[in-house]
Amino acid sequence: MRITVDPDRCVGAGQCVLNAPAIFDQDDDGLVTLLTEPGTAEESAARLAGALCPSRAISVHEG
Structure with a gap:
């Protein structure tokens, strides 16, 4: 998993x-x-944070 933020x-x-x-x-x-x-x-917490972000500033990249 890799996380990017904007x-x-x-x-x-x-x-x-x-x-x-x-x-x-x-x-x-x-x-x-x-x-x-x-x-x-x-x-799982990272996925939830990405899903709940109202501006979609967090991207979760699987793999």
Whole structure:
């Protein structure tokens, strides 16, 4: 699994941080930042964060 984030699309809703705080954070402007690629235990949280992102700023690439 690989995660990409697009801060230009981010609206600062924070769903990513609420659902996967070990993977995502928000910068001083409230925009998504990727802390680390998810480990096996965090993959479901990463998928959920991507699915719940209202602006689709998070892309989850399987494989």
